[in-house]
Amino acid sequence: MTEVIGGPLDALAARHGVTELNVTEARSLSEPSYPRVKRFVRVVLPPGQTYRTADHLAVLPANDPALVERAAKLLDADLDTVLNIASTRPRPDGFVLDLLPPIRPRTYSVSSSQSTASGHVDLIVSLLEAPARSGRGTHPGTGSRHLNTVRVGDVVLARRQPCREAFRITHDDRTPVIVIAAGTGLAPFRGAIADRLGLAESGARLAPALCYFGCDAPDADYLLAEEAGAKSSRPASIGRMSWGTAASSEP
Ligand SMILES: Cc1cc2nc3c(=O)[nH]c(=O)nc-3n(C[C@H](O)[C@H](O)[C@H](O)COP(=O)(O)OP(=O)(O)OC[C@H]3O[C@@H](n4cnc5c(N)ncnc54)[C@H](O)[C@@H]3O)c2cc1C
Known part of the structure; x- marks a missing residue:
């Protein structure tokens, strides 16, 4: 029982x-x-x-x-x-x-x-x-x-x-990083972006990093609008990471 x-x-x-x-x-x-x-x-x-x-x-x-x-x-x-x-x-x-x-x-x-x-x-x-x-x-x-x-x-x-170690991003001057994320798939990378920004601001040399982010429409579901500093923007970089936006509602 x-x-x-x-x-x-x-x-x-x-x-x-x-x-x-x-x-x-x-x-x-x-x-x-x-x-x-x-x-x-x-x-x-x-x-x-x-x-x-x-x-x-x-x-x-x-x-x-x-x-x-x-x-x-x-x-x-x-x-x-x-x-x-x-x-x-x-x-x-x-x-x-x-x-x-x-x-x-x-x-x-x-x-x-x-x-x-x-x-x-x-x-x-x-x-x-x-x-x-x-x-x-x-x-x-x-x-x-x-x-x-x-x-x-x-x-x-x-x-x-804890996540699998393979999912952790290395930030150093030898390891370039490419991140591809759509929608809330961006969630874990927001932490990595903050880590990277902190390191860069403390003077660390970092290899280039690039993020491709997919959303429906930049003025509707741009999840890191705050970090990008403005809504409806297509920022060239966020947190020392080069940034490319792909919006499914736009050609
Ligand atoms: C490693 C990992 C990380 C994740 N990170 C995130 C994250 O950062 N953000 C995020 O949003 N999600 C994330 N997810 C997904 C998250 O865990 C959940 O799977 C998601 O939120 C859906 O769960 P739910 O309880 O809302 O849906 P559930 O209620 O579990 O429904 C799941 C599915 O069951 C079906 N279903 C169940 N009952 C019915 C019913 N009565 N009628 C019709 N269909 C039904 C539906 O088709 C639905 O698609 C992550 C998942 C994993 C594995």
Whole structure:
């Protein structure tokens, strides 16, 4: 018999080793009228915890509260009930449980740099929306919807996840770098750009670096507009990296 006690996510949080991280910044990176929503989220790491540029953050999402209420109503369940699930005898609602896999963490690239922002982690998140399997409306992705609704002062349940060493970018005077990224694929490179800028400003000699960035339209979803210093721009360089922009809406 399994007894689920505490808050709805407590048992899962313990299983996945995630802890509460405070959200200190959350804002849209795309224009309000642009349908493919992109968002910036900053969370603070607990004292003593840090990360390395290009690591990942595993985020345990919470379900849409409206969906939870609907499911509870359908199952005639009280949301404050402690649930005992016996695996030894058949349950009339067992088929429902089969259809509902436990929620699992989603992986997001850390988009900040350990050298310039070791105490917090930035994320760049794209809201995933797919036609719902029910045939009615759309299915907003569980993890991306969660991160697209968090506000300053909320907490997210997450843990740092090291990336493979092959994904780390070497910044020295012998290793030229070429980065190709579309949309939120740019997320991990934002940290590398900040690392590079910090090194260059402290006098380090660096081999040339080039980034090709793909977006839909520079005035709608130019994710590093802030770093580039202006919206709608096609910067020649960002953070001591030469820059090329490819916009799918333009010839
Ligand atoms: C190493 C790594 C780094 C990543 N970094 C980033 C990042 O920096 N930024 C970022 O935005 N993403 C990133 N991702 C992707 C991210 O982990 C998630 O996969 C993404 O946010 C979608 O997850 P979700 O929970 O929103 O979608 P889910 O809810 O898991 O949905 C995923 C898919 O399941 C299907 N689906 C599920 N249920 C239904 C339903 N009822 N009806 C219809 N379709 C359904 C949909 O087709 C959908 O495409 C990264 C992934 C990896 C592996």
